[in-house]
Amino acid sequence: xxxxxxxxxxxxxxxxxxxxxxxxxxxxxxxxxxxxxxxxxxxxxxxxxxxxxxxxxxxxxxxxxxxxxxxxxxxxxxxxxxxxxxxxxxxxxxxxxxxxxxxxxxxxxxxxxxxxxxxxxxxxxxxxxxxxxxxxxxxxxxxxxxxxxxxxxxxxxxxxxxxxxxxxxxxxxxxxxxxxx
Amino acid sequence: xxxxxxxxxxxxxxxxxxxxxxxxxxxxxxxxxxxxxxxxxxxxxxxxxxxxxxxxxxxxxxxxxxxxxxxxxxxxxxxxxxxxxxxxxxxxxxxxxxxxxxxxxxxxxxxxxxxxxxxxxxxxxxxxxxxxxxxxxxxxxxxxxxxxxxxxxxxxxxxxxxxxxxxxxxx
Numbered sequence: 001x002x003x004x005x006x007x008x009x010x011x012x013x014x015x016x017x018x019x020x021x022x023x024x025x026x027x028x029x030x031x032x033x034x035x036x037x038x039x040x041x042x043x044x045x046x047x048x049x050x051x052x053x054x055x056x057x058x059x060x061x062x063x064x065x066x067x068x069x070x071x072x073x074x075x076x077x078x079x080x081x082x083x084x085x086x087x088x089x090x091x092x093x094x095x096x097x098x099x100x101x102x103x104x105x106x107x108x109x110x111x112x113x114x115x116x117x118x119x120x121x122x123x124x125x126x127x128x129x130x131x132x133x134x135x136x137x138x139x140x141x142x143x144x145x146x147x148x149x150x151x152x153x154x155x156x157x158x159x160x161x162x163x164x165x166x167x168x169x170x171x172x173x174x175x176x177x178x179x180x181x
Numbered sequence: 182x183x184x185x186x187x188x189x190x191x192x193x194x195x196x197x198x199x200x201x202x203x204x205x206x207x208x209x210x211x212x213x214x215x216x217x218x219x220x221x222x223x224x225x226x227x228x229x230x231x232x233x234x235x236x237x238x239x240x241x242x243x244x245x246x247x248x249x250x251x252x253x254x255x256x257x258x259x260x261x262x263x264x265x266x267x268x269x270x271x272x273x274x275x276x277x278x279x280x281x282x283x284x285x286x287x288x289x290x291x292x293x294x295x296x297x298x299x300x301x302x303x304x305x306x307x308x309x310x311x312x313x314x315x316x317x318x319x320x321x322x323x324x325x326x327x328x329x330x331x332x333x334x335x336x337x338x339x340x341x342x343x344x345x346x347x348x349x350x351x352x
Contacts, residue, residue, distance in 0.1 A: 085229065100221040100229045 060119070068121040069157040072097070072129070076109040077165040082143065082173035084109070084164065085135040089118055092127055096120060114161075122158070127151045131162050133175050149177040215327045217242070217319070220306045222276065222299035225286045230297055233325065235272050239349045240321040243275040244301075244312040247284040251333035252316045256292040258334070259318075262346065263296055269350045270323070276301050278315070318342075322349050 072089055084106055089097040097118040101109075109115065129149045137143035151158060159180040167174040217240075221231040232240070241259055245252035256275060263273045273296040277285035280302045289298045301307050310317065320329040320342075329345050331338060 100223060100231075102221065102229045102231045102234060104234055105231075 064119055064121055066157045067155055068123065068153075070120055070122045070151075070153065070160065071116055071157070072118045072131075072160045072162060074099075074109065074115045074117050074162045075113075075164070076106075077163065079106075079110050079164065079166065079173075081138050081166050081171060082133075082164060083136040084133065086133075087117060087162065088132040088134070089162075090130045090132075091120075091122070117162070122151075122153045124153050124155065127153055129160060129177065131175070131177055133162075133164065133173075137173065138171065143173070145173075145175050147175045147177040149179070151179060217321045217325050217327050218309050220309070222301055222306060225277075225282055225289065225298040225300060228297070230274060230299055232274070232321075235274075236325050237323050238270045238272045239266075239323060239346070240319075241271065241273045241346070242310075242319040242321060243273070244278065244307055244310065244315060244317040245275060246278040246315055247288045248279075249315040253288060253292050255316045255318060255333060256289070256294050258339070260292065260294045260296065266346065266350060271346070271350060272296075274299060276306060276312075278302075278304060278307050278312070320345060320349060322352060 074087060076084065084101050086098065086100045088095060088099075099117050105115070127150075129151055130146055131149075132144060132146045134142075134144045147162070149160065151160070161176075161178055161180060163176040163178070165174050165176065166172075217232060219231065219233045221229055223229050232242075241262070243252075243255060243259055245256060259273045259275070263271060275289075275294070275296060276299045277289075278301055279285040282300050282302075285298055285300065310319070314332055316333055318329075318331040318334070319327050322328045328349060329342070331342060334342060
């Protein structure tokens with residue numbers, strides 16, 4: 001229902017803005033009036049973008065209230081010793097995300113991008129997050145590593161970072177899971 | 182008098198706005214409903230592919246399996262189409278439902294195809310796309326909307342497919 005409203009309301013408003021601009025183009029008013037109309041259409045378009053953003057935030061607030069929200073992010077530093085293929089996340093033994101990375105996504109992470117891989121809800125209390133990283137290590141060898149983190153979920157939202165970096169001294173990748181305070 | 186007229190004008194404007202929104206929602210709903218569901222799958226060659234990364238291109242998506250008699254003909258047909266229309270923005274992705282990647286690789290090699298063969302052994306993607314008959318061919322436009330759906334093609338359908346494909350490329 002929520003997706004349907006969003007999927008139809010936003011394009012509908014955008015189409016309306018477009019139709020309004022088209023209709024205005026057809027009547028061809030005098031130049032000063034036209035520039036005023038253009039400004040009005042631009043304003044309407046801006047409002048549509050703002051409305052879309054507000055809808056998105058409202059959706060997240062409703063589905064993932066701050067009191068139970070947990071978000072997991074993936075970042076990558078250098079990546080000389082590890083070619084990321086997929087990340088699987090399990091929380092309290094239950095798989096919540098299994099993400100396959102394309103070449104373009106890997107490139108984005110290597111350029112400093114941070115990906116929100118999962119957003120969900122968690123009750124207050126102790127939980128266990130396990131992340132499995134699959135890919136290729138040095139010499140194109142298949143590589144799979146797991147990292148575990150005990151999370152104490154309190155009242156506020158929790159943000160967890162899965163960080164892949166290079167341990168140069170050991171010529172191996174390093175996987176760090178940590179909670180952002 | 183003027184203020185009464187202004188109020189009536191406002192009412193008419195609001196009425197028109199509500200009517201326009203209602204019409205647009207009704208018109209937009211089926212278009213949004215046929216948006217191709219996104220997926221990421223591993224290919225026989227090892228690379229991963231995500232459908233949404235091909236927004237802006239026309240995508241031909243073929244569901245097939247090594248045990249399906251008509252599928253090989255379609256794989257070959259789309260290799261010819263890819264060779265012709267790839268410079269114009271056609272991308273062909275095939276999704277094999279084989280449980281053994283080797284079976285898919287053998288048929289793909291025999292058919293001489295040069296586009297990705299994605300593996301959906303778990304049938305997660307094919308279930309979403311309701312691929313209950315093989316082959317299943319989908320044409321997806323540059324905005325990610327499914328615009329045509331075909332089974333195995335006969336001669337007359339092939340002509341229709343070509344016309345449709347050219348139209349999508351020209352859009």
